[in-house]
């Protein structure tokens with residue numbers, strides 16, 4: 567079991583490989599609160615985080631934005647009162663790269679900060 571949250575993203579180029587079905591199955595076990603979904607023919611990772619109010623949801627959103635800039639890998643973020651929906655995928659390859667699993671694990675860690 568690799569420790570995804572301790573890893574760093576690598577530069578993802580257009581010719582980088584998408585994760586295989588086997589890699590997907592293995593990596594999903596490390597981020598059990600996330601779901602693989604397909605949106606507009608692009609496989610993504612998605613999780614909904616619940617908060618007591620909008621202010622706490624916004625604070626989490628801002629921490630996630632800082633993390634994304636640090637790793638230069640950016641999520642989809644849908645901010646609502648008491649909820650933040652986060653999606654990770656790699657635009658460059660139109661699908662899932664290991665970077666997305668690393669960032670999902672790092673996103674979960676923000677709850678402990």
Ligand SMILES: C[C@H](O)[C@H](O)[C@H]1CNC2=NC(N)=NC(=O)C2=N1
Nearest residue numbers: 638639640641655656657658659
């Ligand atoms: C130009 C391109 O957008 C950049 O190289 C980075 C920025 N952040 C990114 N974020 C994500 N999720 N996928 C990318 O391919 C990506 N590329």
